[in-house]
Amino acid sequence: MGASELTRPLAWIAVDWGSSNLRAWAMDAQHHVMASASSPRGMLSLTPAEYEAELLGIVDDWLPDSGQTPVMVCGMAGARQGWQEAAYLATPTRLDQLSRGAVMPPLADPRLRVYLLPGLSQTGSTNHDYDVMRGEETQLAGLLADTSRFSGLVCLPGTHAKWARLTDGAVTEFATYLTGELYQLLAHQSVLKHSVGQDDLQHDGCRQAFTQAVKATYQAPERFSQRLFGVRAQDLLANTLPSGDARSAVLAAHLSGLTIGLELAGACHELTPGENVTLIGNEALSHRYALALETLGIDTQRVDGDTAVLAGLTLAYQSTRQ
Amino acid sequence: MGASELTRPLAWIAVDWGSSNLRAWAMDAQHHVMASASSPRGMLSLTPAEYEAELLGIVDDWLPDSGQTPVMVCGMAGARQGWQEAAYLATPTRLDQLSRGAVMPPLADPRLRVYLLPGLSQTGSTNHDYDVMRGEETQLAGLLADTSRFSGLVCLPGTHAKWARLTDGAVTEFATYLTGELYQLLAHQSVLKHSVGQDDLQHDGCRQAFTQAVKATYQAPERFSQRLFGVRAQDLLANTLPSGDARSAVLAAHLSGLTIGLELAGACHELTPGENVTLIGNEALSHRYALALETLGIDTQRVDGDTAVLAGLTLAYQSTRQ
Numbered sequence: 147m148g149a150s151e152l153t154r155p156l157a158w159i160a161v162d163w164g165s166s167n168l169r170a171w172a173m174d175a176q177h178h179v180m181a182s183a184s185s186p187r188g189m190l191s192l193t194p195a196e197y198e199a200e201l202l203g204i205v206d207d208w209l210p211d212s213g214q215t216p217v218m219v220c221g222m223a224g225a226r227q228g229w230q231e232a233a234y235l236a237t238p239t240r241l242d243q244l245s246r247g248a249v250m251p252p253l254a255d256p257r258l259r260v261y262l263l264p265g266l267s268q269t270g271s272t273n274h275d276y277d278v279m280r281g282e283e284t285q286l287a288g289l290l291a292d293t294s295r296f297s298g299l300v301c302l303p304g305t306h307a308k309w310a311r312l313t314d315g316a317v318t319e320f321a322t323y324l325t326g327e328l329y330q331l332l333a334h335q336s337v338l339k340h341s342v343g344q345d346d347l348q349h350d351g352c353r354q355a356f357t358q359a360v361k362a363t364y365q366a367p368e369r370f371s372q373r374l375f376g377v378r379a380q381d382l383l384a385n386t387l388p389s390g391d392a393r394s395a396v397l398a399a400h401l402s403g404l405t406i407g408l409e410l411a412g413a414c415h416e417l418t419p420g421e422n423v424t425l426i427g428n429e430a431l432s433h434r435y436a437l438a439l440e441t442l443g444i445d446t447q448r449v450d451g452d453t454a455v456l457a458g459l460t461l462a463y464q465s466t467r468q
Numbered sequence: 469m470g471a472s473e474l475t476r477p478l479a480w481i482a483v484d485w486g487s488s489n490l491r492a493w494a495m496d497a498q499h500h501v502m503a504s505a506s507s508p509r510g511m512l513s514l515t516p517a518e519y520e521a522e523l524l525g526i527v528d529d530w531l532p533d534s535g536q537t538p539v540m541v542c543g544m545a546g547a548r549q550g551w552q553e554a555a556y557l558a559t560p561t562r563l564d565q566l567s568r569g570a571v572m573p574p575l576a577d578p579r580l581r582v583y584l585l586p587g588l589s590q591t592g593s594t595n596h597d598y599d600v601m602r603g604e605e606t607q608l609a610g611l612l613a614d615t616s617r618f619s620g621l622v623c624l625p626g627t628h629a630k631w632a633r634l635t636d637g638a639v640t641e642f643a644t645y646l647t648g649e650l651y652q653l654l655a656h657q658s659v660l661k662h663s664v665g666q667d668d669l670q671h672d673g674c675r676q677a678f679t680q681a682v683k684a685t686y687q688a689p690e691r692f693s694q695r696l697f698g699v700r701a702q703d704l705l706a707n708t709l710p711s712g713d714a715r716s717a718v719l720a721a722h723l724s725g726l727t728i729g730l731e732l733a734g735a736c737h738e739l740t741p742g743e744n745v746t747l748i749g750n751e752a753l754s755h756r757y758a759l760a761l762e763t764l765g766i767d768t769q770r771v772d773g774d775t776a777v778l779a780g781l782t783l784a785y786q787s788t789r790q
Binding site for chain 2: 234268276277306321323325327337368373374376379382384408409415
């Protein structure tokens, strides 16, 4: 879609550049999305020299003939192994000031000015461990679009699930849980791969297996490793399970509940009574976590992941103009 | 080594037939080992029709010209996907009666009489989960060689670590922890593979990282999943770690301590104060677990894995002759 096809003048471009893909949005002066484009080439498949061309490949059509368009980029493009390293900002970090840590890689094409936003780091202490995030800080910043002094506990489910404590619009503490990756490894590479299929939380048997596993592991996290083998043992011994695909679906839901239950056992002791959790992510994963949290009596509010990242990039763009 | 090369007459043959290998020992009438032989073909690489020939391939030389030699077999050869299924005996199980569950596969060669020993199963209840073991029950039986009414908590470290409560020579309860497999998956297939190398517990830095991780996870098992990512975050951020191979060794020891600490958090709450743990296994792994348990103030006694399996097979052989 050429610049002449954008319905209003291009003000800036929003970019989320992850490990495995690139997504860009053409933004107008009111920070509304006019168009979007994407490419499957993420940090893992690009050398530093290839980033500029890859970006132009999907946004070139949007660019006006003259002038320089700001591009706000969050995600792994700013990692050490990315385009250019935007060093972590150490917590506590005000989310309306991420752009202060942005770096601007040199470009051949004069029509763009690229800002690579920093991630966040946390130094280890007695209270919390070393930790890092890159990309999620921008989604967290998106919460400030509605509530500039946002306070609360936020969870971003995913391969490396993040939990962040926000206080007056700053990240004061955060933790990463390997939950998603752990589930994938166990379901596809471990002895459990013979037993675990594809779950469906709409299905009663799956939902029940999931919520029971969440509750049991939340109450006794030390039995997690034992319960993992129990998935296999149940498959071999239990005659109360359905058979075939229904069986492997129930066992998949059970395994999912074990891994998420372990994460919640670690993350939720931080909650003050009556405090809720804000979930940022895609529909399916947020629904899964909301079900788990509600099983434990914890209320949730959900924010769409893409909505959050665009709001966060908008905040960063606005702060570069101050 | 032919039968004429055995120093005394062959009384029976002991066999441990696992997933990945076959080991056999020529036993005299006093149950001493006269010779041993092995093959790399275990359950995973054999069809039922191939077992007899594979066994004869390594024991043929020991067999006298006439008569029938009993062969006591423990391990995966008796699994559903093995030679012939020797169905699990359900707990509680007296370890001096394993041979009652033995099956005798039909053989073409009249010089052998093969007993495939059963494994153990445990039905799920409010107190414990569904669980299975196959092969370890024979090592546990080996404890009865010295103490026929053995009582105590026993740990067999490994890919799927087993913990068993023995009461008066019977297994009353047991649990499997996926610890070894979890470590392998995390160290070699997850995001941590970039950080984790080969540890060496003789090295002070490794030993310290290991014992600290054991203690921290034992005290707070709910933080396990978070601490996993911490291995990566530390590698990226911590400037107190050594560099190069020493760094990846320390991080490997740290990861090992996390997974074993989680297992101990689950397994050791069963201990009465002052009770010790009997470890059965190979030298290196038993040493690692002993170090972990002693870090938590729990005394251990160690029994060599091969010694235990031979003693258990001997007990089973003796019970077939009653």
